[in-house]
Amino acid sequence: MKALQYRTIGQPPEVVEIETPEPGPGQVRLKVTAAGVCHSDSFIMSLPEEQYIYGLPLTLGHEGAGVVDKLGEGVEYLELGTSVAVYGPWGCGLCYECAQGRENYCVNAAKYGILPPGLGSPGAMAEYMIVNSPRHLVPLGDLDPVKNVSLTDAGLTPYHAIKGSLEKLHAGATAVVIGVGGLGHVAIQILRSMTSARVIALDVSEEKLTFATDVGAHQAFPSEPGAAVAVREATNGEGANVVFDFVANQATMDLGQAMMRAQGDQVLVGVGAGTLPVGLMAAPYETSIRSPYWGSRSELYEVLDLARGSGIDVHTEVFSLDNAPEAYEKLHNNQLLGRAVIVP
Numbered sequence: 001m002k003a004l005q006y007r008t009i010g011q012p013p014e015v016v017e018i019e020t021p022e023p024g025p026g027q028v029r030l031k032v033t034a035a036g037v038c039h040s041d042s043f044i045m046s047l048p049e050e051q052y053i054y055g056l057p058l059t060l061g062h063e064g065a066g067v068v069d070k071l072g073e074g075v076e077y078l079e080l081g082t083s084v085a086v087y088g089p090w091g092c093g094l095c096y097e098c099a100q101g102r103e104n105y106c107v108n109a110a111k112y113g114i115l116p117p118g119l120g121s122p123g124a125m126a127e128y129m130i131v132n133s134p135r136h137l138v139p140l141g142d143l144d145p146v147k148n149v150s151l152t153d154a155g156l157t158p159y160h161a162i163k164g165s166l167e168k169l170h171a172g173a174t175a176v177v178i179g180v181g182g183l184g185h186v187a188i189q190i191l192r193s194m195t196s197a198r199v200i201a202l203d204v205s206e207e208k209l210t211f212a213t214d215v216g217a218h219q220a221f222p223s224e225p226g227a228a229v230a231v232r233e234a235t236n237g238e239g240a241n242v243v244f245d246f247v248a249n250q251a252t253m254d255l256g257q258a259m260m261r262a263q264g265d266q267v268l269v270g271v272g273a274g275t276l277p278v279g280l281m282a283a284p285y286e287t288s289i290r291s292p293y294w295g296s297r298s299e300l301y302e303v304l305d306l307a308r309g310s311g312i313d314v315h316t317e318v319f320s321l322d323n324a325p326e327a328y329e330k331l332h333n334n335q336l337l338g339r340a341v342i343v344p
């Protein structure tokens with residue numbers, strides 16, 4: 001079968017021919033219907049050899065959807081041909097966190113070397129993929145896999161981040177979304193459909209500011225040091241109740257901290273590696289800083305239901321598996337609006 005693999009440190013991913021995998025006991029093989037292109041793929045491919053821990057060759061794709069194609073020994077209750085989305089942050093299924101569906105915070109994953117598809121295990125950018133347990137499949141029903149595959153990360157991650165701050169997003173509150181990319185543009189829509197907060201988007205690209213208001217942001221400002229003043233002016237001097245930072249580099253984290261109001265949440269979702277001062281004098285009183293990672297299994301059901309109620313429309317640009325390297329090039333050059341999706 002054909003697959004998109006990262007094979008050499010520092011080189012772009014390549015389309016290669018590899019053996020079609022067979023599902024082992026307890027596993028499920030999917031015929032892939034769609035796979036999303038994520039910034040974290042670019043991030044891991046930018047790591048120097050000494051920091052790269054995901055194995056080579058690596059079949060990319062941690063946002064996956066497919067139809068159930070073959071069941072491994074012992075797998076029950078799953079029908080061939082069922083259209084499913086793949087829950088990506090695989091855990092052990094046995095610990096306290098996993099028992100609550102929060103496999104993204106599994107306490108045993110590191111110990112047992114359990115790695116998400118596309119981030120250590122073979123991912124969805126191939127004609128077929130192996131899912132390690134039927135537990136990690138969520139039925140898509142009549143949702144279009146191409147349009148919705150990215151909800152497994154670009155929907156689930158902001159959904160989980162927003163849910164953790166819901167009580168601060170009351171009527172009259174202000175949420176700021178920094179970075180209107182794959183996750184940010186979905187975050188704006190989730191905020192609009194789950195809260196009555198005012199949504200302000202920040203981005204460095206003029207095109208993405210227009211995009212932000214197109215998908216539901218009330219206001220959009222250029223992401224620059226002056227943006228903190230702009231947000232305060234737009235909120236009667238009060239500042240943001242919650243800042244969702246989908247970039248989280250030093251510049252955006254400093255910017256976010258400068259626009260917080262007391263008792264606000266600064267939520268760091270992006271994979272940038274900035275740092276923030278904390279303490280009584282460092283930020284407005286009782287500011288909380290959270291750095292959520294991905295989301296829980298039940299939250300994936302919730303996100304898909306939100307999409308079913310047309311609360312979310314992922315803006316997608318479709319590429320074939322052969323053209324997948326081009327999708328990563330466009331992502332790298334900041335030329336994508338919304339999410340690139342690979343259709344094998």
Ligand SMILES: [Zn+2]
Nearest residue numbers: 038039040153
């Ligand atoms: Zn991702």
Ligand SMILES: [Zn+2]
Nearest residue numbers: 092095098106
């Ligand atoms: Zn676990």
